[in-house]
Amino acid sequence: MCPAGAALRPMATKLKLVSLDDPVLRQQTKKIRTVDADLLRLIDEMFEAMYEFRGVGLAAPQIGLSLRLAVIHVPEMDPIALINPEVVHREGFRIVDEGCLSVPGWRGEVKRSVTVTVKALNREGKQIKLTAKDNLLAEAFEHETDHLDGMLYIGRLNSPEKLWKLPPEEELEEEVEETEPEPPPKRRRPKAQAHDPERK
Numbered sequence: 115m116c117p118a119g120a121a122l123r124p125m126a127t128k129l130k131l132v133s134l135d136d137p138v139l140r141q142q143t144k145k146i147r148t149v150d151a152d153l154l155r156l157i158d159e160m161f162e163a164m165y166e167f168r169g170v171g172l173a174a175p176q177i178g179l180s181l182r183l184a185v186i187h188v189p190e191m192d193p194i195a196l197i198n199p200e201v202v203h204r205e206g207f208r209i210v211d212e213g214c215l216s217v218p219g220w221r222g223e224v225k226r227s228v229t230v231t232v233k234a235l236n237r238e239g240k241q242i243k244l245t246a247k248d249n250l251l252a253e254a255f256e257h258e259t260d261h262l263d264g265m266l267y268i269g270r271l272n273s274p275e276k277l278w279k280l281p282p283e284e285e286l287e288e289e290v291e292e293t294e295p296e297p298p299p300k301r302r303r304p305k306a307q308a309h310d311p312e313r314k
């Protein structure tokens with residue numbers, strides 16, 4: 115997930131976001147068997163990439179890896195690495211507007227749970243259980259575990275109309291710079307809109 119109006123900067127990270135039509139975004143991910151030094155290095159790289167992409171969450175499929183792994187860092191909370199996360203409890207629902215690093219320039223309205231509990235391994239390989247209620251973290255738990263089940267938020271829109279393009283000033287700097295003179299602003303949809311986005 116990432117905040118509205120987040121701007122990309124020149125990248126130091128070697129990780130790249132896959133495009134929205136990459137099949138890896140719609141696959142069930144593989145469970146991680148061993149928490150070892152390589153995995154911890156990958157987790158660190160994912161955090162680094164997430165900060166550069168100005169996201170608050172990043173799931174492995176978004177960088178082309180079909181692994182059950184996600185990182186989350188919601189403002190004013192501790193960073194969280196989730197290895198093999200599963201949502202084990204949801205309660206209530208609320209309507210939120212959401213964005214996704216994999217669907218840049220768009221936001222949409224989705225129904226999410228009020229309370230979300232995830233079970234996962236932490237970077238020490240220990241089982242953890244985390245509960246978030248009525249906040250961005252709860253949203254991120256569902257959004258990122260959805261990614262690991264091959265689901266993007268655009269697949270959970272309240273209705274097809276509940277997806278909107280951000281005004282140009284809120285778009286990513288790079289995208290704006292690269293944009294050739296555009297046809298008159300119309301509501302356009304991402305190519306793979308039939309499926310599912312992560313910006314917050």
Ligand code: NI
Nearest residue numbers: 115214311312
């Ligand atoms: Ni996302």
